[in-house]
Amino acid sequence: MTPEEILMELIRFPSVVGQPNTAITSWIAQYLESLGVEARILAGPEGDRANLFATIGPRGVSGLVLSGHMDVVPAEEPQWSADPFRLRAEGDRLFGRGTSDMKGFLAAVLALVPTLVALKPTRPVHLAFSYDEEAGCRGVPHLIAQLPALCAPPAAAVIGEPSGLKPILAHKGKAAARVAIQGRAGHSSRPDLGLNAIHAMGTVIAAAEEAAARLQDGPLDSVFAPPYSTIQIGTIRGGEALNIIPDLCRIEIEARAIAAISPGALLEPVREAVAGLRTHGFHTSWQPIAAYPALSLPAGAPIARLLSQISGTPPLPAVSYGTEAGLYQAAGIDAIICGPGDIARAHKPDEYITRGELAACVDLLERLCTEFAQQTP
Numbered sequence: 001m002t003p004e005e006i007l008m009e010l011i012r013f014p015s016v017v018g019q020p021n022t023a024i025t026s027w028i029a030q031y032l033e034s035l036g037v038e039a040r041i042l043a044g045p046e047g048d049r050a051n052l053f054a055t056i057g058p059r060g061v062s063g064l065v066l067s068g069h070m071d072v073v074p075a076e077e078p079q080w081s082a083d084p085f086r087l088r089a090e091g092d093r094l095f096g097r098g099t100s101d102m103k104g105f106l107a108a109v110l111a112l113v114p115t116l117v118a119l120k121p122t123r124p125v126h127l128a129f130s131y132d133e134e135a136g137c138r139g140v141p142h143l144i145a146q147l148p149a150l151c152a153p154p155a156a157a158v159i160g161e162p163s164g165l166k167p168i169l170a171h172k173g174k175a176a177a178r179v180a181i182q183g184r185a186g187h188s189s190r191p192d193l194g195l196n197a198i199h200a201m202g203t204v205i206a207a208a209e210e211a212a213a214r215l216q217d218g219p220l221d222s223v224f225a226p227p228y229s230t231i232q233i234g235t236i237r238g239g240e241a242l243n244i245i246p247d248l249c250r251i252e253i254e255a256r257a258i259a260a261i262s263p264g265a266l267l268e269p270v271r272e273a274v275a276g277l278r279t280h281g282f283h284t285s286w287q288p289i290a291a292y293p294a295l296s297l298p299a300g301a302p303i304a305r306l307l308s309q310i311s312g313t314p315p316l317p318a319v320s321y322g323t324e325a326g327l328y329q330a331a332g333i334d335a336i337i338c339g340p341g342d343i344a345r346a347h348k349p350d351e352y353i354t355r356g357e358l359a360a361c362v363d364l365l366e367r368l369c370t371e372f373a374q375q376t377p
């Protein structure tokens with residue numbers, strides 16, 4: 001099948017984040033099996049969704065991981081010109097949810113499989129396709145945890161997030177949490193009898209602002225914009241009416257950390273402020289949403305050198321979005337971002353990839369895998 005035909009099939013599955021994904025994993029597994037490649041469907045703890053892993057070449061040798069996520073963000077924006085889950089061509093552009101982020105990369109990888117099989121590589125190429133990446137990289141940690149049982153420790157991983165096919169060495173880490181504060185309702189004329197959850201959340205907000213302000217002083221890493229770690233509250237909900245003491249207030253908060261800083265640790269002062277409210281009679285909850293570490297690959301790492309030599313582009317120091325690459329790196333696998341399309345088109349109506357970008361990706365991956373397969377492990 002051509003990359004475009006495969007992309008058409010992949011787009012047809014509305015594999016929206018947070019949903020069961022049996023349909024898309026089964027299709028990919030059947031496609032691989034038709035080429036003589038065994039696909040392992042690795043169910044996550046949710047039971048109804050799975051990662052997919054396949055190896056071309058000898059499992060006992062240190063290989064190269066081609067990594068991508070199968071989930072997409074919802075496509076409910078009314079501005080879509082046509083059905084987002086039906087691939088639509090217009091000139092060189094192929095429209096559909098996930099074309100750039102990142103089924104285009106998956107299609108390029110899958111289209112390359114017959115070539116890889118024929119190559120009989122001495123070092124294996126692994127396909128590692130994950131679920132629920134868009135919910136904060138929830139699926140891939142389960143796949144990474146199973147790697148020791150699946151293959152020899154891989155030498156490197158290419159994460160095909162849209163980067164215009166430029167190799168990228170770094171991104172910030174992230175931790176996010178949902179916070180709820182429960183007080184006691186009552187009539188607004190008697191605030192002395194209630195416990196105002198919005199007022200209480202005020203102290204949490206102040207703690208978050210203070211922690212965020214301190215981060216601006218450093219530590220600093222100039223590859224990132226801004227060069228320091230950040231904290232931000234993104235949502236707040238609370239209160240029913242002006243004449244009722246609000247008994248519930250919720251926020252969602254995130255921290256983004258430069259390399260070598262734990263994103264979860266950045267939220268600690270905020271977490272303490274939340275816990276402190278309990279001594280004032282409030283019930284509180286702190287529910288982690290997502291966490292992944294920063295990526296920071298040295299420009300001299302073998303995979304960085306190989307990719308920049310093949311692509312003819314020196315690696316870019318950093319991107320502002322997060323990926324699964326930080327998790328691979330934390331597992332001791334050199335990880336780099338390099339994929340077709342443009343992140344600016346992701347998560348938007350009329351997301352697209354061009355036929356040229358798709359073809360260039362297949363070409364780049366073919367040269368990368370061929371080079372890699374010939375290296376001595």
Ligand SMILES: [Zn+2]
Pocket residue numbers: 069101102133161
């Ligand atoms: Zn993505």
